[in-house]
Amino acid sequence: MAVKIRMTRMGSKRKPFYRIVALDSKTRRDGRPLEFLGYYNPMTEPPEVKLEDERITYWLEQGAIPSDTVRSLLQKKGQ
Numbered sequence: 001m002a003v004k005i006r007m008t009r010m011g012s013k014r015k016p017f018y019r020i021v022a023l024d025s026k027t028r029r030d031g032r033p034l035e036f037l038g039y040y041n042p043m044t045e046p047p048e049v050k051l052e053d054e055r056i057t058y059w060l061e062q063g064a065i066p067s068d069t070v071r072s073l074l075q076k077k078g079q
Helices: 053-061 067-077
Strands: 003-012 016-025 035-041 049-053
Touching: 003 053, 003 067, 035 053, 049 067
Parallel strands: none
Antiparallel strands: 003 016, 016 035, 035 049
16 A cells, blocks of 8 residues: 555635645545644645644655655655
8 A cells, every 4th residue: 555645625715724644545635544644724824834743754654655745844844
């Protein structure tokens, strides 16, 4: 099973809110995740990002592949 770390969209129209999740690569964007790893709220100033560092490290060690957007958020947070 190939695991990816990516974002799933929440919120309403024109007010997006994203959860950062670990899920199987074959699962659809808003499908059932294996685990919630944090969130990203672009609507606040500055954008709010909260990450579960220990769990993200665990999934990366297990071979999970972060999406491009999640990778950039991790780099900004220093992981």
